[in-house]
Amino acid sequence: MPKLQILIIEDDKHISKLVKYNAEQAGYSCTVAQDGEEALDILNKQGADLVILDIMLPKMDGFEVCRTIKQSAKLRNIPVIMLTAKGAEVDRIVGLELGADDYVVKPFSPRELMLRVKAILKRGSGEEAPGDFIRRKGLVIDIPRHKVSVNEKEIELTPIEFKLLVTLIQRSGRIQSRDKLLSDVWDMHSDVFTRTVDTHIKRLREKLGKMGKIIETERGLGYRCKEDED
Numbered sequence: 001m002p003k004l005q006i007l008i009i010e011d012d013k014h015i016s017k018l019v020k021y022n023a024e025q026a027g028y029s030c031t032v033a034q035d036g037e038e039a040l041d042i043l044n045k046q047g048a049d050l051v052i053l054d055i056m057l058p059k060m061d062g063f064e065v066c067r068t069i070k071q072s073a074k075l076r077n078i079p080v081i082m083l084t085a086k087g088a089e090v091d092r093i094v095g096l097e098l099g100a101d102d103y104v105v106k107p108f109s110p111r112e113l114m115l116r117v118k119a120i121l122k123r124g125s126g127e128e129a130p131g132d133f134i135r136r137k138g139l140v141i142d143i144p145r146h147k148v149s150v151n152e153k154e155i156e157l158t159p160i161e162f163k164l165l166v167t168l169i170q171r172s173g174r175i176q177s178r179d180k181l182l183s184d185v186w187d188m189h190s191d192v193f194t195r196t197v198d199t200h201i202k203r204l205r206e207k208l209g210k211m212g213k214i215i216e217t218e219r220g221l222g223y224r225c226k227e228d229e230d
Helices: 013-025 034-048 061-071 090-099 111-124 159-170 178-185 197-213
Strands: 005-009 029-033 050-053 080-084 102-105 133-136 139-142 147-150 153-155 215-219 222-225
Touching: 005 013, 013 111, 029 034, 034 061, 034 147, 034 153, 050 061, 050 111, 050 147, 061 080, 061 090, 080 090, 080 111, 090 102, 102 111, 102 139, 111 222, 133 153, 133 197, 139 159, 139 197, 159 197, 159 222, 178 197, 178 222, 197 215, 197 222
Parallel strands: 005 029, 005 050, 050 080, 080 102
Antiparallel strands: 133 139, 139 147, 147 153, 215 222
8 A cells, every 4th residue: 555645844954854754654655845836836746645834934935835725626635734833823723714634833742743644644544434424404424534515515615614513513402602612623722713713603604505504603602503303
């Protein structure tokens, strides 16, 4: 079986060498790009199974690279882990809202980074188990493959939108506060940016169309997914 391919986008040679060494020790094949333009060229030519992306890059910063990947029909399904010294909460939120699957702050533990890589890649491994599918009157959620369809039409969701939908529907009937969703979906622990929850709920409802009505607003409390009706 061919090794999974990781693209490391990092202009600091010491860090890229460290990440590459640990990834190869974990059984992955690695390519290194030192700037955003080179990285996108590599992705368009040969693709990748996962991207590890620094934010502070020459020519094109990591936010723009992530945005380009997630807006590309060809590349959008490639998972992205941001690995950066920019640890401010607002930077994490921007990265995750752009579609990054994870956000790791430098200095970092190479072992922890590889565990995160493994967890993200496992999602697309195709291994199915009970509970891998959620079905709700025309809505089908394929959890391992991160796919959602409504009336057999596939709906394009960002990783955060997907995680938000799954979290709500798995807790159907129970009110989820904005702070709780920030913690469980975004891994954030602050009430300063709760508006990001409202923004994502709005986008999620729009993408789901008529099915979006299953997500109810409980004023002053948060959101709740309707329980399935027989």
